[in-house]
Amino acid sequence: GALGARRGSEIAPARAETQAIRLSDPTRRAGSADSEAMVLRGGGLLALLLWAGVTMGFNTGKVTMPRQLGLQRPRALHMSIADPLVSPAPETRRERAEVAKSELRAALAVLGDPSVPESEARGAVEEAVGVLQAFHIPAMTVDFLRLMLDGGWRLIYSTVKPQPGLPRNEAGAPLVRVYEVRQTIVFGEDGEHGQKEGSLVNTMDWDVPSEEGVRGYLNVECNYEVSSNGALEVEPNKHVIKPQKMPDDPQECVTGLQSMCPEIFDPKGRWITTYADPELRMLAGFDERLQGVVNIFEKIKPEES
Structure with missing residues (x-):
């Protein structure tokens, strides 16, 4: 599965690269x-x-x-x-x-x-x-925003694509495959800013297909603050990678994860909620670096956790 840096493609984690990266440049307009x-x-x-x-x-x-x-x-x-x-x-x-x-x-x-x-x-x-x-009703308070976003979510679609220079194996395929991405948002309960601050963790499940048994997950641990317009101002804190078996080239593996999923690996910036209900939510990048990035998540059910 592949993710990346600009609008126009989608992630399908378990598919081959040619299927997972899809460019899109709609030209029709409503009311034409x-x-x-x-x-x-x-x-x-x-x-x-x-x-x-x-x-x-x-x-x-x-x-x-x-x-x-x-x-x-x-x-x-x-x-x-x-x-x-x-x-x-x-x-x-x-x-x-x-x-x-x-x-x-x-x-x-x-x-x-x-x-x-x-x-x-x-x-x-x-x-x-x-x-x-068009059916989205923005949250008017932080408590409503918490109800919209809190908990664990699975990424099912994204407009990002891999960066150039993606590390590849001897067969020419991407060295690292990302087959699932999850996002966990936890709102703070008290403190100086009430519930306006909290934690956001992006988790990538990955493997190295050319190396038997090499798989693991990467956690991107972030802090965020809710701005006055309800946007999430995200600031990455640290990256924690947990391989079940060490890859032949750990640095190339990390580079592959970073190149495959740029805005997941580094979600720094402003994100706005463009749709949310108990089952589905959409986040869109809202600054220059994230412009055009749209991610769709579905709620992870308790039995899937």
Whole structure:
């Protein structure tokens, strides 16, 4: 699995490098003539009149995408979530969010499927992310933010990719493979700043495929402070690597981990929550170094801990 430094790719930890790194540069925009035409083409004039009436009566199709992430409303999702002519419209915001989340999970499940064009699969994920973010309700207090973020989370998608100069083995493949990434956030209970300070730990499970039995984990231990706008200001504290068996070249192994997962290895900077519920959350980088980085996590269930 591969991670890295800028927008446009995803992590699929157990897959080969060519499957795990996916570039994405969406060019369509919500509300374009092309996207509206797709809604209208199927049924001619009658569909046009019905669509106009439904739009004026319910106004269900207006979704604003976060401009800084370069994401937009997908055509297929627009129809399934917002158009009663295609399927019954969910009645509440929460129900619509659940539909959007299901669409995102479906898009993630297609990644790596050889029967689906790579660009189409990537675009579906980016678009589904944009739709779901439109349903996010920001936390108004630190206590609500704690409920959103506290606990253990597994990374299921990221727009980062490996840095150039990634160490490789004799066969030309990456020396180190990262097959799972987890993040644990713990809010402080008391102290001078109340719950505005706490700890964040990124954990990478890794192995060296070319060396039998060489595997382990790396903990990136960080401190963070919640800023006035609810962002997490993250400051790495130390790195702790625990191999089950020492690799032939420990320094190359560490370099490989750093190059494979730059923003996981060094998450220093400002992160904002762009979506959160009890099962899923999204963090986006919000400074120059992290610009364009979006990570999606799912909650780790107690039985999986």
